[in-house]
Amino acid sequence: MRSVNKYAFLVTLIAFTILLSCKKEKIEVPPNEEHDYSGLSDIEKLGKKIFFDKGLSSPAGQSCASCHALGDGFTDPSHLPFSKGAISSLIGDRNAPSIAYMKYAPSLYFDNVDSTYVGGLFWDGRVNSLEAQAIKPMLNPIEMNNPNIATIVNKIKNAEYSDLFRSVFGNNVFNDTTTAINSLASAIAAYEKSDQVNPFTSKYDYYLKGKAVLSAQELRGLKLFNDTAKAKCANCHPSTNDNSFGLALFTDFTYDNIGVPHNPSSPNALPDLGLGKFLNDTANNGRFKVPTLRNVALTAPYFHNGYFKTLEDVVRFYSDRDSVGMFDPPEVLQHVNRDELGKLNLSEQDVQDIVAFLKTLSDGRR
Numbered sequence: 159m160r161s162v163n164k165y166a167f168l169v170t171l172i173a174f175t176i177l178l179s180c181k182k183e184k185i186e187v188p189p190n191e192e193h194d195y196s197g198l199s200d201i202e203k204l205g206k207k208i209f210f211d212k213g214l215s216s217p218a219g220q221s222c223a224s225c226h227a228l229g230d231g232f233t234d235p236s237h238l239p240f241s242k243g244a245i246s247s248l249i250g251d252r253n254a255p256s257i258a259y260m261k262y263a264p265s266l267y268f269d270n271v272d273s274t275y276v277g278g279l280f281w282d283g284r285v286n287s288l289e290a291q292a293i294k295p296m297l298n299p300i301e302m303n304n305p306n307i308a309t310i311v312n313k314i315k316n317a318e319y320s321d322l323f324r325s326v327f328g329n330n331v332f333n334d335t336t337t338a339i340n341s342l343a344s345a346i347a348a349y350e351k352s353d354q355v356n357p358f359t360s361k362y363d364y365y366l367k368g369k370a371v372l373s374a375q376e377l378r379g380l381k382l383f384n385d386t387a388k389a390k391c392a393n394c395h396p397s398t399n400d401n402s403f404g405l406a407l408f409t410d411f412t413y414d415n416i417g418v419p420h421n422p423s424s425p426n427a428l429p430d431l432g433l434g435k436f437l438n439d440t441a442n443n444g445r446f447k448v449p450t451l452r453n454v455a456l457t458a459p460y461f462h463n464g465y466f467k468t469l470e471d472v473v474r475f476y477s478d479r480d481s482v483g484m485f486d487p488p489e490v491l492q493h494v495n496r497d498e499l500g501k502l503n504l505s506e507q508d509v510q511d512i513v514a515f516l517k518t519l520s521d522g523r524r
């Protein structure tokens with residue numbers, strides 16, 4: 159009798175412990191599913207519904223999530239270098255970047271101390287806020303292709319979530335088009351700023367909190383990544399919160415020309431001048447924004463033109479770009495950074511170690 163009791167007690171205790179730890183995990187890992195709205199405020203929930211609404215393109219069929227998908231680090235799930243628009247014969251000329259962690263991007267400014275531009279959205283920093291960005295793809299003929307703002311507002315008015323829209327922004331929100339479209343933009347931005355999009359739940363995040371252990375190979379990769387005399391990655395992709403953002407974002411939002419070759423499948427025959435073209439300033443030709451490396455294992459292909467298909471090839475490029483005959487020449491020859499990359503002399507083992515470390519940056523670890 160006593161031993162049975164003891165056994166029952168033990169089983170209950172174990173079950174209880176498992177239950178407790180599951181509950182804890184659920185709180186730590188925000189959901190990664192389209193129809194899961196847990197933890198979201200009303201405006202964030204509304205923004206998520208809009209972000210996934212395929213009715214908002216002309217013709218219908220394409221949403222923001224069509225090019226910024228859950229499970230693909232908020233990039234194009236087709237993994238094409240250049241995404242197809244709502245009219246599928248039309249394609250863009252840059253690779254779809256992740257929207258995650260972009261809420262931390264400051265507005266574009268020139269940093270006099272480091273003599274570099276910092277911040278902004280898109281590969282060339284041409285838009286300053288998620289709110290200002292949100293409507294552009296809806297009107298872009300090679301993206302969601304709506305003819306005008308009134309068309310978009312009309313679609314929202316008739317959408318499944320129009321009551322939620324009114325309850326968040328007020329019953330009169332549809333009375334004028336400007337109020338309606340600005341409200342739409344702020345709802346999308348609210349979702350993009352929510353914890354579901356910026357969860358900080360990678361193995362590396364848990365490692366920083368002392369809740370996960372990196373393997374020997376991952377640790378070797380991290381060391382190389384941070385080594386300012388070896389791989390130098392953290393020079394531009396900071397891996398600690400020891401920066402002006404106080405967070406490990408794996409981008410310092412600066413601009414560089416790292417010498418990526420022209421992608422022959424680009425619809426543009428002419429070189430993409432990046433920041434230089436936007437600023438109309440040849441001193442910045444060929445420079446593109448440093449992207450975050452969070453979730454990078456999920457977001458192939460890589461760079462502004464999707465030139466490389468694997469992380470191994472990216473790291474080999476950083477190491478051996480300047481070895482004659484190894485890679486095609488840079489698309490833009492001006493301002494190629496030759497101080498921090500191009501001849502790093504990484505061994506194949508170093509390459510594999512760095513890639514192993516990059517794979518610890520994917521969110522959603524339980």
Ligand code: HEC
Pocket residue numbers: 209220221222223224225226241242243244250252253254255256257260278279280281282288291292293295296300301302346
């Ligand atoms: C057809 C594919 C496609 C669709 C649809 C699309 N995007 Fe994008 N998105 C892109 C591409 C490509 C870029 C990069 C363009 C550039 O840098 O010139 C981008 C860039 C962005 C950025 C900037 C990210 C960064 O790292 O700077 C945000 C934010 C964004 N999109 C949000 C949205 C929202 C919101 C929607 C829906 C209203 C949307 N996108 C629809 C392809 C798409």
Ligand code: HEC
Pocket residue numbers: 383389390391392393394395413414415416418446447448449450451454457459460461462463469472473476495498499512
């Ligand atoms: C001098 C600054 C700098 C250094 C150092 C640097 N990067 Fe980058 N990184 C960039 C810039 C700028 C881009 C975008 C370039 C482009 O698209 O033209 C980029 C893009 C990437 C991408 C592609 C991400 C995507 O979403 O397409 C990966 C992966 C990457 N870097 C990894 C690394 C690794 C690993 C190292 C170290 C071996 C490293 N970087 C060192 C500036 C840097």
